[in-house]
Amino acid sequence: MKIHPHDKVLEEFLLSLAERDRDLVFHLARCAYCRARLYYLPRPEETAGEKEAFGGYAPALERTRGRVETWARTVEAERDEAPDLFVELMGHPAERWDEVLSANPRFHSWGLFELLIERTREMTIRGPAHAEELGLLALSLGDCLDPYRYGAELIEDLRARAWAHVGNACRTRSDLHGAEEALGKAFDHLEKGTGDVLERAILLDLLGSLRRDQRRFEEAVDLLRKAVSTFLKIGDRHRAGRSLVNLATVHYHAGNPEASIPVLYQSLDLIDAEQEPRLLICARHNLATYLADAGRAVEARDLYRETRPLYRDFGEPFIQNRRQWLKGKIARGLGNASRAESLFLKAREGFLAEGVPYDTALVSLELAALYAEQGRTADLKRLAEEIAPVFTSRQIHREALAALAFLKQAIEAETASAELVARVAAFLQRAENDPGLKFDARNED
Amino acid sequence: MDCPRPDVAKILDQLQPVLERIFAGYGISVQEAETIVEESCRVLAGKTLRRQDPLVWLLHTIIDRCERLREERGFEDPPS
Secondary structure (H helix, E strand, O other): OOOOOOHHHHHHHHHOOOHHHHHHHHHHHHOHHHHHHOOOOOOOOOOHHHHHHHHOHHHHHHHHHHHHHHHHHHHHHHHHHHHHHHHHHHOOOHHHHHHHHHHOHHHOOHHHHHHHHHHHHHHHHHOHHHHHHHHHHHHHHHHHOOHHHHOHHHHHHHHHHHHHHHHHHHHHOOOHHHHHHHHHHHHHHHHOOOOOHHHHHHHHHHHHHHHHHOOOHHHHHHHHHHHHHHHHHOOOHHHHHHHHHHHHHHHHHOOOHHHHHHHHHHHHHHOOOOOOHHHHHHHHHHHHHHHHHOOOHHHHHHHHHHHHHHHHHOOOHHHHHHHHHHHHHHHHHOOOHHHHHHHHHHHHHHHHHHOOHHHHHHHHHHHHHHHHHOOOHHHHHHHHHHOHHHHHOOOOOHHHHHHHHHHHHHHHOOOOOHHHHHHHHHHHHHHHOOOOOOOOOOOOO | OOOOOOOHHHHHHHHHHHHHHHHHHHOOOHHHHHHHHHHHHHHHHHOOOOOOOHHHHHHHHHHHHHHHHHHHHHHHOOOO
C-alpha cells in the first residue's frame, strides 16, 4: 500500500483489534527492529525451486563476508594509529598543518580522517573557531586519500560530515552566512556519497538548527520532523529524541512554548539516559519550565520531583541556578509566593555569580511581578536599583535594554502594575532569540 | 562518538536467511546481491559513527537499494 490510510480507516482497524493485538500494533509502531522482521515473517515452507533460488546467494554472501572482514581489519588498524598521528600533527604550528599533511603519506589514513572530523564535532561548543579549523584540515586530508583504497563514495560521506560540522561551528559563533555555505557543500558531497540515511538525517538535524537561528521556523520544523522520522526508521531512537528536543526549541524560539510540551513528552520516551544523561536533563528541565509557564504547575512539580536525582548528578552552576529558577516558577504557580520569592532570589544570585545578565534580568522580572502583585512598591524600587548593573552589560541588546529602562522608569514613578511587568517580561523572553524585535512601550504584549 | 564497533560478520550471519529471501523477492541477481551487501557492509564497518541498531540500519539500507534497483528497472523496461 503506497497511500497513507485515512484516519477513519486506521481508527476502524484499531477498534477491530483485541487489546493484545492492539498492544502489538503499538509496539510495532515504535520498534524498528520488529518492523524489519516483518519482511521475512511468516516464513513459509520453502519449495524445492525456492530453495534453489535462495541457495544461490549463500556462497556469494560468504565471499562478501570474507572481504568485509578484511576491510574492517584494515580500517581498525588505521583507527588504532590515528590518535598518535593526531598528536604528532597538532605538535606542528597550525599554519604548517596543511603542508605537513600533504607532504607525508603516513598521515593519509582513514583513521585520522575520521578522528579529525570527530574532534571537529566535539570542539563545536567549547571552541567553534578551532572546530572549524579542524574540520577544514579534515577536508584537506580527504583530498589526499586514495579513492580506490577507501571508496570514493565513502570519502564523500565523510566530506559531507566534515562540512556539516564546519557549518555547525559557524552557526555556533553566529556566522549564519558561513554556516549556510558550509551546509550547502555538505549536501553536495552527500549526493555523491553512499546514500547512508543516517548521515542524511544528521545533516537534516543540523540544517534544522541553522533554520531556527535564521528564524525560518517552518522550514526548521519540517527538516527536524524528517530527521526524526528517518532516525526512527533505522532504529535510532536516541537521535530521534535529540531531534525532538531540538524541535521543541524551535517552537520556543517561534514564540510558541506550549507546542513544545507534547514534543518534549515524546522525546522522553526515546532518549537513552545512559548514552547522554545531559540531553535527558535538558529535555526534562525544559518541559517542566514550559509546563510551569503554561500554568500547569502540578504537572511541572511532579516532573521536577521525578528529575531530582538527575539534577543531583549535575552540580555545575549552569544547571543548579536554572533548577532554583524552575522551583521558583513552580512555587509561584502553586500559590506559595514567599517560597517563590526566596527561590527567585537564590537563582538571581547564582546568575549574577555566573555572569549571565539576560537570565539575571528575566528572573528579576519574575520577582518584580511577585512584588507588583503584592503592591510592594518599596521592594520594587529596590529591585530596580539592584538590576542597574545589567544595563551596562554588552550582552543585552538595545531593544531589551529599552524595555528594561521603560519598566525602571515606571517603577520609580510608582506606576508599574503586575500587568506591565508581565508584558515587559514576555517581550524580553521573545527578544532573547530575536534581537530584531522592536519594543513598543504603548502596546507591548 | 566512541562506541563498540558492530561485528559486521556476525550481523551478516544473523541476516543471511532474511537477505536471501529479500534478494529473491526483488529479483536481484547473485552478482548484484554481492555488490549491494559488500558496499553496505563497507559503510557499516568504515564509520565510527554510533548506530543504535546496526542490524536494522543494514537491513533498511539493503532493502532500500533493492527498491531503487527495482524502480530503475521499472523505468528502463516498463511492463508491456
